[in-house]
Amino acid sequence: MGQTILVTGGAGYIGSHTCVELLNAGHTIVCVDNLSNSSPVAIERVQELTGKEIAFHEIDLLDAAGLDGVFAGRRIDAVIHFAGLKAVGEGQAQPLRYYQNNVTGTLVLLDCMKRHGVTDIVFSSSATVYGRAPAPLREDAPIGAEGVYGRTKEMIERILQDLAAAEPNWRIVLLRYFNPVGAHESGRIGEDPRGIPNNLVPYIMQVAVGRLDKIRVFGNDYDTKDGTGVRDYIHVLDLASGHLAALESLPKLKGCRAFNLGTGTGYSVLEMLGAAERAVGKTLAHEVVDRRPGDLAVSYADPTRAKTELNWTAKKTLDDMCQDSWRWQSQNPSGYE
Numbered sequence: 605m606g607q608t609i610l611v612t613g614g615a616g617y618i619g620s621h622t623c624v625e626l627l628n629a630g631h632t633i634v635c636v637d638n639l640s641n642s643s644p645v646a647i648e649r650v651q652e653l654t655g656k657e658i659a660f661h662e663i664d665l666l667d668a669a670g671l672d673g674v675f676a677g678r679r680i681d682a683v684i685h686f687a688g689l690k691a692v693g694e695g696q697a698q699p700l701r702y703y704q705n706n707v708t709g710t711l712v713l714l715d716c717m718k719r720h721g722v723t724d725i726v727f728s729s730s731a732t733v734y735g736r737a738p739a740p741l742r743e744d745a746p747i748g749a750e751g752v753y754g755r756t757k758e759m760i761e762r763i764l765q766d767l768a769a770a771e772p773n774w775r776i777v778l779l780r781y782f783n784p785v786g787a788h789e790s791g792r793i794g795e796d797p798r799g800i801p802n803n804l805v806p807y808i809m810q811v812a813v814g815r816l817d818k819i820r821v822f823g824n825d826y827d828t829k830d831g832t833g834v835r836d837y838i839h840v841l842d843l844a845s846g847h848l849a850a851l852e853s854l855p856k857l858k859g860c861r862a863f864n865l866g867t868g869t870g871y872s873v874l875e876m877l878g879a880a881e882r883a884v885g886k887t888l889a890h891e892v893v894d895r896r897p898g899d900l901a902v903s904y905a906d907p908t909r910a911k912t913e914l915n916w917t918a919k920k921t922l923d924d925m926c927q928d929s930w931r932w933q934s935q936n937p938s939g940y941e
């Protein structure tokens with residue numbers, strides 16, 4: 605049966621794709637986003653793709669009174685909490701802003717949920733919480749994020765675990781995403797980073813569309829199949845379906861449980877570049893430069909727990925990811941602008 609889901613950060617990259625899946629599954633969405641890293645056009649396009657309305661509120665999570673108004677006078681069944689700042693380098697440079705936005709923002713949200721009797725939440729965590737633990741990463745691997753951004757995720761995970769331990773009526777899913785890429789197959793919504801992209805696939809796509817010159821490969825002397833970094837890239841629509849599976853698991857859940865959302869397969873930077881060239885239909889200029897400080901050689905999930913307990917697996921291939929990213933980028937060369 606359709607539920608009413610409060611989606612924080614629903615105008616963002618992963619949030620907008622998850623909203624499409626939620627609406628298509630018959631759920632009703634109330635969305636809170638301060639648009640600090642997103643465009644209202646994403647919400648319009650989600651409505652256009654699904655033919656359904658979203659109750660959108662341009663509100664900052666730190667605005668407790670504003671958030672209270674969103675909960676007041678309606679029944680919310682569960683929250684999916686995407687809202688957060690996520691740029692690794694920016695987090696190192698602006699720790700107070702990152703801790704305030706991500707950690708305090710979550711505390712304000714949880715407090716508001718509690719006051720309104722809402723105790724089911726799915727939280728966007730990250731594989732970055734595993735720090736340098738070796739792949740394949742299982743959920744019981746030691747946690748120890750290295751940077752400020754990752755530590756905001758680790759702290760929020762701990763807060764949620766402590767909450768579930770103290771108040772057994774809470775049901776909490778921590779989803780640890782690996783490397784989300786791709787876009788909706790319509791080409792109408794996708795990833796639209798502000799400024800020069802930090803992440804590999806948006807960077808490649810901006811080279812392909814002529815906004816940037818050439819791809820910089822950060823090191824080819826890692827101990828990997830071709831010397832370049834290996835990651836578990838996952839299509840954003842697979843990620844979106846993982847949120848539906850997590851929501852469905854809540855009624856049976858006791859306390860707080862973490863799940864990896866990844867494919868379990870790692871691809872190198874050069875393999876990703878090859879797949880992008882196949883999708884775009886031309887070679888893309890690249891050069892090998894120094895390693896990026898802080899990067900891991902290899903990171904990929906053991907996705908067994910999500911398969912066993914959520915009945916979820918990622919289905920889309922590396923070629924699907926690149927074709928869909930390219931459709932989005934080529935149809936929207938300047939993003940939502």
Ligand code: NAD
Binds near residue numbers: 666
């Ligand atoms: P995004 O920046 O596209 O989306 C986040 C959204 O949250 C944006 O629309 C932004 O405006 C909003 N937001 C931020 N702070 C807010 C606040 N204080 N109040 C209200 N809205 C606020 O990022 P995304 O890639 O869609 O990521 C969604 C979540 O998943 C984030 O929590 C991110 O840390 C996490 N995550 C992302 C990745 C990734 O590589 N994209 C990987 C692992 C985890």
Ligand code: WQD
Binds near residue numbers: 731782
């Ligand atoms: C992927 C690979 C780079 C850019 C980051 C965050 C992580 C998570 C996902 C939120 C690496 C290489 C990259 C480029 C390159 N986010 N690369 N040239 O670093 O695995 O993860 O996003 O939770 O926390 O750290 O993703 O896309 O930046 O890099 O060669 O221009 O591509 O070295 O091997 P990363 P990425």
